[in-house]
Amino acid sequence: MLREDALAALPVRAVLPALNEALDGHGTAVLAAPPGTGKTTLVPLALAGLLGEGPARRVVVAEPRRIAARAAARRMAWLLGEKAGGSVGFTVRGERVVGRHTRVEVVTTGVLVQRLQRDQELAGVDVVVLDECHERHLDADTAAAFLWDVRQTLRPELRLVAASATTDTEGWARLLGGAPVVEAHGSSYDVEVVWAPPVRPVRPPHGMRVDPALLAHVVSVVRRALAERPGDVLCFLPGVGEIARVAGQLGGLDGVDVLQVHGRAPAAVQDAVLAPGGRRRVVLATSVAESSLTVPGVRVVVDSGLAREPRVDHARGLSALATVRASRAAARQRAGRAGREAPGVVYRCWTEAEDARLPRFPAPEIKVADLSAFALQAACWGDPGASGLALLDAPPGGAMAAARSLLTAVQAVDSAGRATPRGVRLAQLGLHPRLGRALLDGASLVGVERAAEVVALLSEAAPREYGDDLGAVLRSVRRGGDAYAGRWRAEVRRLRGVLADMSHAPGRDALLTEVHVKGDGGAGATVDGLAGLVAALAFPERVARADGGSYLMVSGTRAELPGGSRLRDADWLAVAVADRPLGKGHARVQLAAVVDEDVARGAAGALLDERDEVRWAGGDVVARRVERLGAVEVTARPLREADAGLVRDALLEGLRREGWRLLRWSAEAETLRRRLAFLRLHRGEPWPEVSDEALHARVDEWLEPELGRARRRADLGRIDAGEALGRLLPWASGEAGRLDELAPERIAVPSGSRIRIDYGDPERPVLAVKLQEMFGLQESPRVAGVPVLVHLLSPAGRPAAVTADLASFWRDGYKGVRAELRGRYPKHPWPEDPASAEPTRHTSARLRR
Structure with missing residues (x-):
């Protein structure tokens, strides 16, 4: 018997004619309707012809979450005066409540994708409603894409409705071929906004971590709301862990029940939350309560401002949910829960200024997820x-x-x-491909039951109190009687059933592929052994070996065990769950199992590689035959006859790391390199570039054949660098013969001495010469047209003056130098006119003789 009063009160009823007209004319429509208008419950009933109007149709409604699918089906059945399983039923993972007369079936989007893969035509289905499509879950996007493909190619008569709780409908209308947009207006009540930020700053979320100070503040806001406002309180928190912590801190509330609603909560608990309560309630919920669900009695919402979104680190292979700031769209949805039945209030645990900086919408999963x-x-x-x-x-x-x-x-x-x-077959399992691989291959190695047990553990994170040892967790959950153990057993049954169905399907011979794992992996395997084997099959790149106090994964990621872990003595681990703590360079193991080397080799066998490895290590060439499992070295033995090309590469690596000083550099060789650098700077081509980088780039031209004959560091030390550098001189152009002319090692000074030029600074070569040897020279010497910088020395060889202009020095600077030094060195000549004096290398006494 229809509940006419309840149906008449749903505002979406007013737009049903427009929706039917859109579907009749176009076949697709976008329905925008705020929460509480009845889009989830009334529209499917109307489209199915269950309200006494319109033709009888079979309607499938897709919801993003199991709790929403069950609740929507039960609500629709109640509106019809029935129970779920009659005219309205539901199918979620692990649970199916439908009958032969079911006309409206509510499913999760994941179930819908699986159904489309099995039956692309969706035989017998007339209308599909994609509810809450604004949330942009990946399964919902996938289902929409598949459905549009089906409508375009196989079933143009299939009707599609994209239902959204927001008015951001342009994208969906465009996606569905220019679908008409039908907009319903809600009758929700006013919701007052109270800004309730923490008094002191709290740390922003990182990964899964939420500052305990923020949770303590949320608790205080809930208590404040209970004291200030009537009605039940709905508090939004990012995850199950935060819900548990806040529930613990809210203990002892007189006359108030504290309930927890999230995707892992038992169905009975979820149903109790969605039914009117006799006592006042505080409902702690994740984002599952943002839409699709009406929690009766709620007049107050407390919003922590946080949400969980999937993130993936492709470089490290570590993926998990991350805590983020909730979007403004999510905040509006949450606030609307307080105004479903009467005027309400939302306490937002952030400032009004912060609100303007929040993202408009949640990030689409397809942009951020694995x-x-x-x-x-x-x-x-x-x-x-x-x-x-x-x-x-x-x-x-x-x-x-x-x-x-x-x-x-x-x-x-x-x-x-x-x-x-x-x-x-992996796609049909309803698992991540990693876990599907572990289930299929694990079943062939340890049996269906045991493989299903471990995969079920890996499908949902166990409570932290279970510990980080996967084998110990398996033993505990087998004995456990808590909610997690109940969900685990249900998932084991589901996985067993899926494998049983597959075993009777055509192509059974392709179901299991052999994985070569040595050792006892069958019925005699220990709990630890089978847990490690199945985990290694799921995460082969996270197989890790002990290495210097931490573990090195096959992927190259280094990971550490928490203090006091029972796994610390293990040589090999299969890491199932790991994260990266804030400020840490290494991953942190959260869940792992002990494995042996044979299991590691078998599970990650595709990454096993044996090769000759010749490298520069410890200051010399090291040649080994190395067997590696990805980044993990398994075995190594010395290699006596290493490939010459590999040795050469190792020597070059040594030269890159330690520099060209590994060669034998005489003083003449050092000088030649500096002279060439000087000529390159001031004359350019054809004089060669002799920087470290340039020498590496042309190593084949100047260091062969000596490099090809070298085998170790000592051989490099016997290579004459000067002789090798000579090969870079521009012999072909004939310019090489002008080296001593353009950049001589020494030049003659007025005294007759030949003084060495220092080319250490290629910008300006330096000539260091005693002052008396330069008497009579009016102009500074030049090399390759560049004036040298003259360092005039005292008779003791100490710097007395520096000049690039001798004529100016004789005229202006010499007097000061003469006055300072003539008393200190009386035996040396100090003429008043040095520009016309005789240069000399001797003292005045020798000159008189």
Whole structure:
């Protein structure tokens, strides 16, 4: 029996004619309706003809979350005066409540994608409603793209409705071929905004970490709201951990029940939250309560301002949820929960100024998430690059390349990116491809039951109190009676069932691929052994070996165990979960299992490589035959007859690291290099560049054949650098013969001495000569047309003056020098007119003789 009063109160009823008209004329429509208008519950019933009007149709409604799918189906059944499983049913992962007379089926978007892969025509379905599409979950985007493809190619009569709680509908209308936009107006009540920021600054979120000071502040705001306002309080927090901590701090509230609602909460708890309560309630919720769900009795919302979004680090292979600031759209959705049934209030735990700086909308998952599962779905659909799919945002190239690499490694796609039979089965498991690989291959090694047990553990993070040892976690959860253990058992049953269904499907011989893992992996395997084996199959690049107090993963990432870990004595680990703490260069192991070398080799066998490794290490050439598992060195032995080319490369690496000083540099060789640098600067071509970089670039021209004959550091030390540099002189042009003319090692000074020129500064060569030897010279000497900088020395060889203009010095500077030095060196000549005096290398006494 229809509940007419409740149906009549839903504002979306007013736009049902316009929606039907849009679908009749165009086949697609975008419905924009605020929360509480009935878009999730009334519209599907109307489209199915269950309200006594319109033709009977079969309608599928896709929700982004399981809790929303179950709640929507039960609400629709209640409006019809029925129970779920009659005219309205639901299907979520691990639970199906439908009957033969079901006309409206509510599913999660993930279930819808799986169904489309099995039956692209969606036989028997007349209308698909994609609810809450504004949230931009990856499964929802994928389902929309597949549905549009089906409508364009196979079933043009299939009707599509994209339902959004926001008015940002242009993109969806464009995606659905210029679909009409039907907008419903809500009847929600006014919601007062109270800005309630922390008194003292709190640290911004990082990774999964939330400053405890912010959580303590949220607790204080909840208590304040209970004291100031009537009605139930709905408090938004980013995740399950934060909900548990806040619930713990809210203990002891008189006459108030504290409830927790999130995706992991048992169905009974979720149902209790969505039913009217007898006592006042504080409902602590994640973003699952932003839309689709009405929590009765709520008049107050406390918003922490945080949310969780997926992030992935492609370089390190570590992906996880990250805590971020909630968008303004999410904040509006959350606030609207307080005005569903009466005027309400929202306490926002940030400032009004901060609000203006928040992002407008949440980041689309396709832009930030791990795309391995999406890429596999696209490959199974027949579009490996997803280039032909109708998507609001194109997948990032780097993320798709990383996904393709993973799918190739687990043999889910071929070299062209097309899905293999194995890949099709992996896609049907409803798991990340990593976990699908672990389940399929693990089942062949340790049995279906044991593989399913470990994969179920890896599918959902265990509570922290379970510890970081995956084997110990498996033993604990087998005995456990908490909510996590219950969910784990349900997932094990589901995985067993999926494998059982596959075993009867055509192509069973492609179901399991052999993984060569030595040792006892079958029925006699220990709990630790089977946990490690299956984890290694899921995360082969995270197999890690102990190395100097930490662990080096096959991927090259270094990871550390927390203090007091039971895993510290393990030589090899299979790391299932790791993160990077703020300010740390290494990853931190959160969950791992002990494995042996045979398991490591088998699981990560695609990365096993043996090669001759010749490198410069410890100041000399080291030649070894090395077996590596990715970045991890497994075995190494000395190599006596190393390849000459590898040795040469190692010697060059040594020269790059330690410099050309490894060669034998005589004084003449050093001088030649400086002279060439001087000529290159002032004359250019054909004189060679002799910087370190230039010498490396032309090493084949000047250091062969000596380099080719060298085998170790000592051989480099026997190479005459000056002789080798001579090969770079411009012999072909004939200019080499002018080296001594243009950049002589020594030049003659007026006294007859031949004095060495210092080319240490190529800008200005230096001539250091005793002052008396330069008497009579009016102009400073030049080399290659460049005046040298003359350092005039005292009779003791100490600098007395520096000049580039001798004539000026004799005229202006000499008098001061003469006055200072003639008393100190009376035996040397100090004429009053040095410009006309005789130059000399001798004292005055010798001159008189």
